[in-house]
Amino acid sequence: MVNKKLTNNNTKDYNPEKLALGDLKLSLADSKGVRRQIPALDEHWIAREKPFGTYICMLSSYGSVKSDAALEEWQHVATGCLQDFEFLLHLRHHEFWSYMVHFESAMAAIVTFLQRANPYYRQDSNDNNATTNSNGNALSNAKMLYSQLLNHVIRLIMRLITEKESATEWIAPEHHKSLLYNNYLISVPLLCDLVIAVGDADAQNACVLQTIFDTVLRVQPEYIKDLQEGLAFYESAFLSMQIQVENEGCEGAGGGALLDPAADTPYDDVVLFALDCAYTLRLLLQLCPQLLLACEQLKLVQSIANFYDMTVPMLYRNIYMINANASSLRWLNEARQQFLNVVRTITHAQLEAARGQQLVELLQECLSSQTFVIDYQRQYPVEHDIAVLLKTCPKIKNYKVDFVIAGYQKTLSRCTSGVLADEQLSNANTDDEEEGGAQGAAMAVTTLSTVATIETGGSSGRNKRDIDLEVSAVLDVLPDLGMGFIRRLLTRYDNSEQAIAAILDDNLPPDLMHMDRQEVFIPADPQDKLQRQMGVRHYNVHDGDRYDVLTQDNPQCIIKQGKGLPGEARNAEQLLDDKRDIGQLKQRYQQYALVEETPDEAGTGAEYDDEYDDSYEALNDGQAPPISLLRAKLQQQATAANSAYEAQDASEDEQDDDESDEEQQKQAKRGPADFCENPEVTRARYQQRQQAKYGGQRQHQQGDVTGAPKGQGQSQQTTRNRGQKEAHKSSRANHNRKAGAAFKRSKGMLS
Template sequence: MHHNGTQNNDDCKPLGSLTIPHLKDGVLVHVPALHEGWVQTRCYLFYTPPPQQESDGSFLLGAKENWLDTMEFFCQDLEWLLHLEHYRFWSQIVFDQAAMDMVLSFLQDSYPFYMISEFPCDEEMWKMYQNIHRLIFLIINRLATHTESKTDYMTPKLLGELIYNNYIFTIPVLIDLCLIYGQENRQQLMKIINTVFEVQPQYQCDLAKSIGYFTQALLGVGMRLDVPLQSAAEVPTRLKSTKNRLTVETLTDLINHVLDSAISISSLLDIYPPACAAFHQQLFELRIVSFYENTIPELYHKLEVLVNRDTTQELYKKLKTKLEMTRVELLKAFRDMLSSSINDMLVKKDNLSPAEVKAIVDDYVSVLSDCLGDKRFVRDYHKKYPLDQDLDMLAQLCPEMDKLKSDYLLEAALACFDTPPIRKKSERERAAIRPVSPPSQEPEEEAKATKQKVSGVRLDSLITQVKDILPHLGDGFVERCLQYYDYVSDAVVNGVLEGQLPPELQVLDYTLPRIPPEDDGTNEGHGLSLEQEEDDELDKIDYTKSHRGKRKGPYRDLRQMMKDKSHREEFRDLYARLGVVESVDDVYDDEYDDTYDHLDVSVEDEGDLERRPFVVPRVLRQKDDSESSDEEAEVEEDDVDESGPPRDQFVPNPEEIRARAEQRRLARTSHKPKSRDVIGQPKGHGQEKQVTINRSNKTAHKSTRGNHNRRVGAQRKRQQGMVA
């Protein structure tokens, strides 16, 4: 049906009740404005991604020209659709499915904002892409508009029915719009999506159902990496058979899928904040925490194992950057979901009772408390969104908040750090540690003086803070960035992630290692840092005397060490000089006769001092000798028979001592060893006395060895009647 007249809507009727007059077989009839008769048959072209460049930057022969020609016809179809009259436009969209498929083809195959850098470097192709990008957004904007003018409009209810029943807008389409237009056309896109949800409330139900698909996407990645899950019932059956070997291509697809899912959730929550309540109602925050804590580290591990090689360094850096973007987007999504109830409370604070405010605050604290076991996530979240600031704000909004619980929450968050987090200093504290410049300094010198170099433990801590978020960066590169940003770690992270580093930092190698500065003597008089003192102490250690492993001593056991008398030789010369020993060759002789050594019969040498006369002790004297004179004693000594034993001998002969000791030893070894038999004869044949004694001794001394509680256990069993 072709209209050969003009639209006449002087009564300003909406599209649903408007009729258009036209001639049919010479008869003027009125046809509804929204009718399939107004559809024009047309062969559409669909959007296709641009061809990729070769390694030298060129394209395959004819690929670029073919794509430009095809997209030129595609743009003509878009412009034709866009310039249709209001009733013809909606009739074409509603009754011609191919027209809507043409529009959706661009949303499905275009570049999201985080991958736009991968578009081929060609000016003609980029201009064509930008033109298509603009035309599609104009068509989307027209599809979400129920009033174009006073004569071209429809009721919001009719718009909601058209876009919902004909699948013009779906939750996946809205997410694609967020990924493609969320950065450049944020405000207008927010208006479009808000209109869609307002004119059709059923989209809220579809949004709640779509959360389950996001959950399956995250759990599916974990199953692909064999990450243990909390419940196997949470994973669809089609995702459970994932034992295939992981390759570089598969890992690349997984990382791209994870990044796309994270940015899709984050962008939807950013463009349409009411969606946060739906995610929060299903506790999707805990899904994010579990994925962040378990799956993300496994992706890093697989990336290091499979891709971190000399031949794939470019791919390694690209994938690692995508993982870091994923972490940032997941933290942002968690933040939006968690704070949605707090934001609503701030808007409706005057209409809420204190009990309702306290319930919202308690819910906020409860979700954070459930995350305390996931230390990686809590550490990163606290760095990006400090918990102490949130808790202080909540304490001001709700004075009835449990102070003990909030303090515990903050302490548990700080405990997730290996080292205590560095608190941001106030201006007064920074001024206290900042060296004061002389008044005569120039402004440039004064600015340089305020930027003092941070070193030692403080610098290491700042580098660690940056590398916790961006672990692929080298320590040296991070240090240079910290110097540029006045040692503010958050500024460095934002500059790297947003690609806003200054030119002097962009030319550096991102994996630049850190080279410690050499000591040029400038630290003299200022003391040494902790690292320098430790290095000095280590330098003093003589590593040549160190021993690795178990050292073997010169002695096999204590007995061998006690028998070693070599130390005597070390002091023999000293004792000889002091007169303690007579000579080095003085060796004890067992054949020496010391019978009369107790008498003073030594020959006085020349120069000997006068000795005291020898006197026999009173105890050793005999009664007959005690009253005799010295002369009688001398006579008796002369009459003594040398063959017999001396009369006053009290020192035994060493030969006799050794002989008696040998006899005792032979007597001991000749005895039969003591029997320790506890088995004895079979039962009923009687037992020897020694066997009975051995059994008693074994039972009495059983506690001195392992398993000594068997006797106690046996007694307990007997008391309870368990053993007959």
């Protein structure tokens, strides 16, 4: 067995041929003097049996620095990690790579530290806490120890991406990129953790990060594809945050029970995750401009705008209702500013590349997200970019450009800053003046519109809702609830359906979960409100309502002055002299007046003529066609036939009148005891009347169409009468309403 103590034999020129690490083999002798050739990259060179230590975070939950015993424990663990990192840095070239490739805990120690490192954007708050803490010296030493750890980790990563350390210690490029990529020594999650741990708050740190990214992408171009695929993670991250905010009752999610007492609200985890995503994305685009094209293909800006418009206002509202002084409100504003910077980076790159069509379409697609449009227009006015764009791309369609500019400006003009937004801004400015740091100045964001939208636009939207109607809808489904509890619940939801669903699913916000569900609602006294407005107190029960003429400019009632109502009679004499109802009846019956088809005064023909061709209306009167002689003749014949029928009907009516008189006389002769007439007498009288009228047997008249009984043949006159009746049947019965109307007028009846 090879003696591992021989690994520490340091020869000055152990690689005289200056071979690469993959081709180098070292000759070693064991205790018996037997020499062996061992590859330079091999597990043989791992002399350590104890695994490397695991780093723990210096910060406790939600950014507060550990203290007392927890801080002492961190210092002990951090000191062990620092010794491990120093051990790796002092290894020779082939030993270092052997540990990185074949000793799993070596790389795990670096990854764990980056995952649990302090975010660079929280350094100022940590310093502030350190100065106010009684154990300031311990925190100062802890900060110095953390700086050494971060420095050693950066040096280890720089050594990993270095191909040639000296003339005898180097790796072939193909072998180097294979080691980094296939053994996951450098990965996308590691790079994301690195940018958050180092940051760009200091120019030197930004330069170090840029060097690392440039070297990694040069050594192994495959990392560009991995980073592009990693950007697709943001779409699922936005969806995850939205689900956590909407599921308020889910344990450990947005509005669940507080799993950590150090959290101000249940939404602190979501806000910190959004803040980390925003900073990581901004730094990745800054350090790797090759990702800008992938952002356009993945429509990352549209995803940010959608998250900005849907999730951020809801998140702010929920946090504010639970704790108005929560630190997560400041973190949320900081995350919003970083998302705006990300969008600005993408649009500025398109502007510099003269990609005008893509820029205009991108801004146009974001118009539907009102909250994002307002904030972006305040930070980076669109009209300035468009003005620069038109100089480089004059062929862009002007109507699209005008539409985008008008949309952004109109959306901003309709938004007014809220009081709470101004307070939030003033608090942020005060904290920045006290801290005096560059990061604090970055947190002092100009008045962003989500706060204003929620506190002003949101309240106006709630005023437009009919809360009483929604309360009634909830009571119809859940009558055991109190109106006070329902009103509190409706302030947290957009409509009654969502409130009912939350109650039935037992998915209420934490602050409403244990409230009294039979809370009574006591409405505000309208007299108190009226007194505050006018300074005069009234004692009428109707004061301040919609019928009050003293407070309403247009009361929903009729103002009566003097006797009677407006437009009605003042006394009985005017009421009796009012003949308007008779005039209305007269006008009503005039609508049924007969319209005669007689030639008009101009002699151009009948007013209602079925055969009249209205195409001749534009011609002169002399050019109008004459009345058809045949039609005039048919009209005369019809008039004559109607007159004959009217005379016959008149004679029949006279006979019927005479018969009715006889009936009345006979009825008068009946005694008062006769309740009704005997049917036999009625039938006999009818037969006598028929005998007197037709003389025993009905004689055929000239116009009779009945003819002889069936089987005895019909006369020629009967057949001719039937044809005449068939030809002129439209002039009688129900087909000729004019004749019927004329008959009724002759009898004194009104139609």
